[in-house]
Amino acid sequence: MNRRSFLKSALSGSALVFAGSYPVFIERNIVQVNRYKIPIPNLPLSFHGFMLAHLTDIHLGFLVSSSFVEQIVHRTNSLNTDAIVCTGDYVHERNTLEEIDKVWPILSKLSAKHGVYSVLGNHDHWADTDRSLYWLERSGQNIRHQCKPIYKGRERILIGGAGDFWEDQIKIDKAFSSSDQNDCRILLSHNPDSVDTEFETPLSLVLSGHTHGGQVVIPFLGAPRLPVENKAYSSGLIATPRTPLFISRGIGWAILPVRFNCYPEIAVLELVNPSLAA
Template sequence: MNRRTFLRSTGYVLATALAGTYSVFIERNIVVVNRYTIPIANLPPSFHGFTLAHLTDLHFGPLVSPSFIQDVVAETMLLRPDAIVCTGDYVHAKNTTTEIDQVWPILMQLKAKHGVFSVLGNHDHWADTNRSLYWLERSGQNLRHQCKAITKGKERILLGGAGDYWEDQLKIDHLFASTDDKECRILLSHNPDSVDTRFKTPVALVLSGHTHGGQVVLPFFGAPVLPVQNKKYSSGLIVTEKTKLFISRGLGWTIYPVRFNCYPEIALLQLVNPALTA
């Protein structure tokens, strides 16, 4: 091996090592607050500017410490959102209640003027369905298979919570059955593939996680790996044939403990009525 070839090979090795170190130990732990404006045509005027802090995919467990979750909760509270929504996968491990019992007392510290609303993800079921449901109910945040109203004066918006796409029943039509089609409905559903299922209820916005934004996003290519059937569902606001879909990049990791060009996020969503923004 001549000197030039040796230096080139050494450079490749060092670059790969640095990229790996950065992805595992640095970017994975840098939580950013991303602000999104979400236009909703049938948003009641009194809710124009209403803010939702969206948390998802914390994956408490290996390499995601109690202090990390505590910091996320504290940062979310500092944002003073009107309401907080959580879309599942709070724990990482399978077939154990240990992580569930550790993470939920921290999540119960979340408070907002108009409430905190949560559903479960597949990992919560894989860990222990009954224990996850116990804490979901005990927390007062339970929205699974339910519809709850947030009211301001005589106007309201409706929040509904679907069951997990893989490990539960969605029941989207059922949970909105007693509501009017003209009302502004927002659905929490962990897996964005639920948007493509058969439901008839008009929904203005679906909030999801599950994808982690792919965790690794390559310039000019996007995310090579997405754990969804519809590969258009990566992150951010997506307009589908049925509804608007917002997918958060989430906070934790799965499969591999890396993030590259895909920082963990607390998503702060500002709902606006387009007719009032001119």
């Protein structure tokens, strides 16, 4: 083999190694902070510009270390958003108290001026329902099957939480049973398929995760695999017949530890009243 052929073969081999390792070792670890404007017609005027940091699908476990989650929590706190919302799947493995007891002391360090609000996902139930519910309550972040108001003067918004679509009772109506007719209601629900279930309460916005954005997004084709019944629910802001739905790509991984054209994200949502957004 002459020098030219050797260099060509070496470069081709290096390119293949890079292409194979990039989704596993590089993109999967590049966590972006992405900012979105979310129009909400019935948003109280005093909440125009209200900022939410949205965390989801952390999946502490294999290839997602405690130190990595510590960094995510620190970055989220440093954004100084008005509130933080978390929509589940904080651990990865089934039947593990160890991962639950590792991740929640870290998540309990989340802090924002108007509070931190969290629900559980299917992986949290698969790990251990009772232990996950214990930490959810102990953290002071529990919003499952209930709602809590955030006030600015006399105006308010409500943050409510659904149970997981697969492993819990959803109970959207119960969550907002104490709300008033004209309230702005924001629902946290791990699985976006919850939007298509039966409930009567009008919702102003639903925040979800679960899909990871597909983890692999092929240009012009989209994500080949989405773990939802409604395949329109991938990531970003989606207009559904009943309510606006925002799906974050989340932090961790499921099935395979890869990401391609689908960076993990901390989503920062700016709530805006369209009448003031011109």
